[in-house]
Amino acid sequence: MFFDRPDSGELAILVHLELPKAVAADDPREFEELVLSAGGDPVEMLTGARSAPHSKYFIGTGKLDELLQLVREHDAGLVIFNHELSPSQERNIEKELECRVLDRTGLILDIFAQRARTHEGKLQVELAQLEHMSTRLIRGWTHLERQKGGIGLRGPGETQLESDRRLLRARIKTIGKRLEKVRKQREQGRRARSRADIPTVSLVGYTNAGKSTLFNAITEAGVYVRDQLFATLDPTMRRINLPDVGGAVLADTVGFISNLPHRLVESFRATLEEAASADLLLHVIDAPADERLHNIEQVDLVLEEIKAHQIPRLLVYNKIDLMEGMAPRIDRDDLGKPVAVWLSARDSQEDRAGIELLFKAISDLLTDDMFHEKVSLSGDMGSLRARLHRQNAVLGESYLPDGRCEIEIRLPQVDLKRMLSAENIDLQDLAVQPQQDSDDERLAV
Template identity: 50%
Template sequence: MKKTSHEITPDHQERAVLVSLVTQELKREETYDPDYSLAELIRLAETANVEVLGTMTQNKEYADSKWFIGKGKAQELKELLEEKGANTAIFDQELSGAQVRNLEQFLDVKIIDRTQLILDIFAGRAKTREGIIQVELAQLSYLLPRLSGHGKNLSRLGGGIGTRGPGESKLETDRRHIRDRISELKRQLQEVVKHRTLHRERRKKTGVFQVALVGYTNAGKSTLLRQLTQADVYVENQLFATLDPTSRSLKLPSGLEIVLTDTVGFIQNLPHDLVAAFRATLEEANEADLILHVVDSSTEMMTIQMKVVDEVLEELGAHGKDRITVFNKIDLCTPEQLEMLMTEGDYLRISAYREEDLGRLIDALEKHLMGDSRTYRIPADKGDIISLVYRVGEVLENEVDGSDMLFKVRVNNKEFDKIGYMLAAYDSARAPQGENRGETSEHV
């Protein structure tokens, strides 16, 4: 069988030392924790099938422009790489092309940074045409200004992390060719965006509610989607187990049908090129009527992960959307962790594997998406309005009152105005003085 550029043979297995530089600027960031960030880098490396042989941390006021971690620390790293028999150094922060080139020549190993590692994982996860286009666009946009620093990187091990997706042949061509490729990918992505936008418009016209599942990677979004809708989606306890968005229908007890969409997981320092390339996909959250923020409540870094998700949603313009926060994985929590979880307001504590918890979540969705019950007086001969009432709401009671019908309805929040608009078109003089033929003053 012909070996593709991204296959890794046993001789080419990545064996890495992970390196983190903690600067004063990073320490000032509210969502940054150096130990957690390095631990997360280990998980990212393992997700990319890298054997992690050791770690190194350097504290400096700011990054060294030439060696990133400083010449002295680079010498220590060289000795550690030789001692461990490592062939790769993975940095927890983003490197410039010059820094990659200098470190590569000095250390004589492949140099990868956090951004490139995440992009590489995405390249391995993308399955749909849209996902593949988005990942390649993000990789090329990231690598274009760094080409001079990746010469050996692309040929050192004949594949492996940092070269999946576009592959070596594309990255070794000149900048003009890569710019042409980026332009072509953007054109293809625009077509995909138009197609996705068309689907969104169709869903809006049908009045179907859209609910987006968002959250930090590995929070359990895909598991929740599968448990709620019996969707055939890939579920695994790993970072970025699913990449391409999946939408499935869910019928609520009232008969209201909604569409649940599982979006790509967020992560600390999510590469800007990736956010830009995946904007069309991430905008599912922006277009949704309701956001389900799924949180891994069993992790000690829950607060930081929640803040990261808030930051990405704000960047997408979806921060002000109606939201229910779902504290997932409570079956894995300690009693102390459970006590810290909020219960008042739009918060739920669940395990995606408990039927009773899923039932409570479905009830919360229905309560949020369906309005309070309202009473409408409708002329009995207005079959179109009566039909609309049954279509957009759940009729709780109805009775005849002379030539009119009285309906007590739990009305779809998104659609209830339609009933009032249609009733307003009729002559209000038919109603007795002071009586509103549309929505009455009774709200239950």
């Protein structure tokens, strides 16, 4: 490692200050869950309130004395702040406490480093860590900041600090190029799915809302699931079949959290672009959570940051099995369009409830602009008929005495328009015969 510091221990003292809203820390309960997810053993939480952070220690000198006493009392090797510390503040606190000090960003980075499994995920975490480390490099090399003078030690060579900074910049540049290659590969995959008219549905939501459990319930993919924050880090994609839609791609993404470090958002941009380019977002919500509304707001903020806030969205309220008297249902707006689904995506099939309602709601949203009619094709329209069959849009067909083929078709209007344009055929040439369906199912092109 770059840092000449005391070894870290798992016993941790937590620090949470109440500050003005503009710089307020996050929920202390969530903070403790983060520490537990990182493998820490929180033995004490120091709390307090200030009108503004102390410029040198973030906490006041009185609280710093209390913190030092707690560290010695518990023989703790780690102090974690539920705030973002400046490099100088972190360095000053470490000097006073003589133990490892970590801020909220460093804690989340550590969790991500533990969870990364794929090559891409590891690269993304390393990039975020290096960028975070580059601002704090000086404190680890204070003993080598300048080359010492004296016989045999004079010379024009660069300092150790400058050398390490150069190595860091080179590594960051290398990882950036690799991730750019990954981003281009993902973009090629998205273009291929677009050409094949395969819609993409992405799961998003606050960490530990049950996204991976729901993903497994839908796809039986066997994705790692555990009741902890950021259990899923690496993105997973699976093909699913939806009623009236056919094939679709379902993507599971990393969970969001309050004040998600900007470096992580930037480093994971290649992964988050799967959500930004989806046809539909499933916003999975921990329904019984007390902080449900706050979590929804935080997810909305991240979606806005990655420019995915305008994508159609379906709210999925999960874990209703923990809510007394709650049954699975679909909530619809005044036009009958699904806006929310209440369900329980338990690990065992016997305990799950509402998954079929989710499929129906997704299908309704993805087939919102469907063409479902009987049409009559003349003998010279065989190429169009073949296209409709390849699209799996033909529900039934028969031949008329005059040689025309009468077929019942159901497909998105945009797909039908594309086919007719490619074949240079006008809709009126098809002799449309309306089906006896409900008005919301039968839409004119």
